[in-house]
Amino acid sequence: MARIELDELAHAYMPDPQEPEDYALKPMTMTWQDGGAYALLGPSGCGKSTLLNIISGLVRPSHGRVLFDGEEVTNLPTEARNIAQVFQFPVIYDTMTVHDNLAFPLRNRRVPESEVRTRVAQVAELLELTGDLKNRASGLSADMKQKISLGRGLVRKDVAAILFDEPLTVIDPHLKWQLRSKLKQIHYELKLSLIYVTHDQVEALTFADQVVLMEGGEVVQAGTPQALFEEPEHVFVGYFIGSPGMNLLPCAVAPGAQGVQVDGQTYELPLNPDRLERARGRGNLTLGIRPEFLGCSNSPQPGAVQADITRVEDLGNYKIATAVMGQHTVKAKLAEDAAILTGPGYLSFPPEHTKLYANSRIVR
Numbered sequence: 001m002a003r004i005e006l007d008e009l010a011h012a013y014m015p016d017p018q019e020p021e022d023y024a025l026k027p028m029t030m031t032w033q034d035g036g037a038y039a040l041l042g043p044s045g046c047g048k049s050t051l052l053n054i055i056s057g058l059v060r061p062s063h064g065r066v067l068f069d070g071e072e073v074t075n076l077p078t079e080a081r082n083i084a085q086v087f088q089f090p091v092i093y094d095t096m097t098v099h100d101n102l103a104f105p106l107r108n109r110r111v112p113e114s115e116v117r118t119r120v121a122q123v124a125e126l127l128e129l130t131g132d133l134k135n136r137a138s139g140l141s142a143d144m145k146q147k148i149s150l151g152r153g154l155v156r157k158d159v160a161a162i163l164f165d166e167p168l169t170v171i172d173p174h175l176k177w178q179l180r181s182k183l184k185q186i187h188y189e190l191k192l193s194l195i196y197v198t199h200d201q202v203e204a205l206t207f208a209d210q211v212v213l214m215e216g217g218e219v220v221q222a223g224t225p226q227a228l229f230e231e232p233e234h235v236f237v238g239y240f241i242g243s244p245g246m247n248l249l250p251c252a253v254a255p256g257a258q259g260v261q262v263d264g265q266t267y268e269l270p271l272n273p274d275r276l277e278r279a280r281g282r283g284n285l286t287l288g289i290r291p292e293f294l295g296c297s298n299s300p301q302p303g304a305v306q307a308d309i310t311r312v313e314d315l316g317n318y319k320i321a322t323a324v325m326g327q328h329t330v331k332a333k334l335a336e337d338a339a340i341l342t343g344p345g346y347l348s349f350p351p352e353h354t355k356l357y358a359n360s361r362i363v364r
């Protein structure tokens, strides 16, 4: 397994890029640690596959360098990079048994047969394929075939990294849920460096210990799932991660007051005065709070602001209350047993979870 460094890496598919928009990948410098489980997450077209393909050697970047354990590999072809890849669709040999499919990457590298048997048994056990090892792959379902592809990706110990490109797309939703958790366990047990591309936040947040969230060819934030949830550094992180996403309200900092103005109305929120001062005068301010942290009640609370609760949805494990604040609606995610009704309400903004963004970036 290897440490992967991206040094001033950028890529434009067009020959003579001029504007930032001409780049599918805008300049980035990052280090991914040996043995880490990284998810590249973001909406369609944000540059995830471009980045993965640069790491695998399928795409040669127009700028910058890629290093594995300090050795430059930027211009090396895929086969010289010592990586394993798992794609969206199964890549297996139908005529071989499940065992021989799993053994293939090892036998190809002339790994001794006794070691092949041990490693195949270990990976098969982790993926719950032990009972199928003697079966021919041809008769198996698409789900099973993709499981074998995962196993083939995981079987070698000596690869620099294993790259997964949306590997659970064809998998049935129930099995998908199981495999997501399985991959986390496998990462823990086999100590592999994994890079996993997905547009599905649940997949990324369950699987990865570091999530690299991309938008428009840029990394907007890289960090633990908890950091992306609790400390979104960019409004896009707030919006993209979470269900529902962060409440985002265009605002201004009220002159001389301890609060913010939303739609011209001043709300006295208990925010840090220094932070308000740092935000004052900067362009395009946004107030952000996750539905999980926004307090919502029918009775007055200290420091709470008045709002109209227009809707309460009971979603089994939790309730979602929708309230109107100025001309905007906000959502609060409440406990399943929260006593909350539509009508006059009070919204509380805990200062540690209430964020201010200037031009989409966090103000600390």
Ligand SMILES: Nc1ncnc2c1ncn2[C@@H]1O[C@H](COP(=O)(O)OP(=O)(O)OP(=O)(O)O)[C@@H](O)[C@H]1O
Residues within 6 Å of the ligand: 013, 024, 042, 043, 044, 045, 046, 047, 048, 049, 050, 051, 199
């Ligand atoms: N071979 C190519 N030639 C020209 N432009 C490309 C090529 N491949 C990707 N692009 C463009 O680069 C940008 C990033 O695409 P990329 O496929 O890396 O995004 P993605 O996040 O992986 O999206 P998806 O999840 O839909 O695959 C997009 O604007 C896309 O149209």
